[in-house]
Amino acid sequence: MHDGDEPSVQSADVVVRKRRKGIYILPNLFTLGGLFGGFYAIVMAMDGRFENAAIGVFCAMVLDSLDGRIARMTNTQSAFGEQMDSLSDMVSFGAAPALIAYVWALSTLGRWGWIAAFVYCACAALRLARFNVNTTVVDKRFFQGLPSPAAAALVAGFIWLMTDAGIDGEQVRWFAFALTLYAGLTMVTNVPFYSFKDVQMKRSVPFAAIVLIALGIAVINIDPPIVMFGLFVLYGFSGYGVYAWRKAKGQQTSVISTSTDEPDERGLHK
Numbered sequence: 001m002h003d004g005d006e007p008s009v010q011s012a013d014v015v016v017r018k019r020r021k022g023i024y025i026l027p028n029l030f031t032l033g034g035l036f037g038g039f040y041a042i043v044m045a046m047d048g049r050f051e052n053a054a055i056g057v058f059c060a061m062v063l064d065s066l067d068g069r070i071a072r073m074t075n076t077q078s079a080f081g082e083q084m085d086s087l088s089d090m091v092s093f094g095a096a097p098a099l100i101a102y103v104w105a106l107s108t109l110g111r112w113g114w115i116a117a118f119v120y121c122a123c124a125a126l127r128l129a130r131f132n133v134n135t136t137v138v139d140k141r142f143f144q145g146l147p148s149p150a151a152a153a154l155v156a157g158f159i160w161l162m163t164d165a166g167i168d169g170e171q172v173r174w175f176a177f178a179l180t181l182y183a184g185l186t187m188v189t190n191v192p193f194y195s196f197k198d199v200q201m202k203r204s205v206p207f208a209a210i211v212l213i214a215l216g217i218a219v220i221n222i223d224p225p226i227v228m229f230g231l232f233v234l235y236g237f238s239g240y241g242v243y244a245w246r247k248a249k250g251q252q253t254s255v256i257s258t259s260t261d262e263p264d265e266r267g268l269h270k
Contacts, residue, residue: 024076030067034060038092045100054160060092061149093148094124097155105169105176120184127187142192151183157229164225193239
C-alpha cells in the first residue's frame with residue numbers, strides 16, 4: 001500500500017525532444033556563392049590577375065542581389081541568413097575591394113595607400129553595421145549612404161577598366177586613391193541613394209520594357225568594363241543629386257522615416 005494517493009512520476013520515462021533548428025539551403029547557397037566571389041577576387045589579386053579579381057567582385061554582387069529575393073520568394077528568411085549575408089558582404093564588398101586596390105595601385109603610395117585601403121574597409125564595416133540596426137527606421141525606397149556593393153563596383157570597375165585598357169595601377173595611383181576614399185566615405189554619409197526596392201518583379205510590364213532590357217544587355221556586351229563602370233559612376237554620384245534636389249525643394253533630406261523622439265533615433269536625422 002502506498003503512503004499517498006498521488007501517482008509517482010518517473011521523469012526518466014518522459015523524453016522531451018527539442019526540434020532542431022535547421023538552415024535553409026537555397027538562399028544560403030547564393031550567399032556562400034557571393035562569399036566565394038569575394039574570396040576568389042582576393043586570391044586573383046594576390047596572383048596579379050586583376051581583371052579576374054574585378055569580375056569576381058561583380059559576380060558576388062549578382063549573387064548578393066539574388067539571395068534576399070529568393071529568401072522572400074520562398075519564405076525562407078532567417079536570422080542566420082541575415083547574419084551570414086552581412087559577413088559575406090564584409091568580405092566581398094569590404095575587404096576584397098580594399099585589398100585589390102591596395103595590391104594593384106595603392107601599395108606604391110606607401111602609408112597613404114594602406115590608409116586609403118583601411119578607410120574603405122572600415123567604412124564598409126560601419127555601413128553594414130548601420131544598415132543592420134537601421135533596417136526598421138529607414139525609408140525602404142532609399143539607402144542611407146552608398147550601398148557597399150555599389151562602392152565595391154566603383155573600385156573594382158575602375159581597376160577592370162584600366163586593366164582592360166592596358167594601364168598599370170601605378171600610372172593612375174592617385175586617382176585610385178581618391179576613388180577609394182570617395183567610395184568608402186560615401187558609404188557612411190546620410191546621402192540618399194535609390195534602392196530600387198519598390199520595383200515589383202511580379203507585376204506585369206509593357207512589352208517595350210522587355211525590349212529595353214534586351215537592349216541594355218546588348219549594350220553591356222559591347223564593352224562590359226566601360227559600360228559597367230560608367231553605370232556605377234552615375235549611380236555613385238546620383239545620391240548627391242537627389243540630396244541637392246531635396247535641399248533645393250525644402251524637403252527632408254534624411255531617409256529616416258520615423259520620429260526623433262525615441263532616444264535610439266536621436267542623431268540619425270542629419
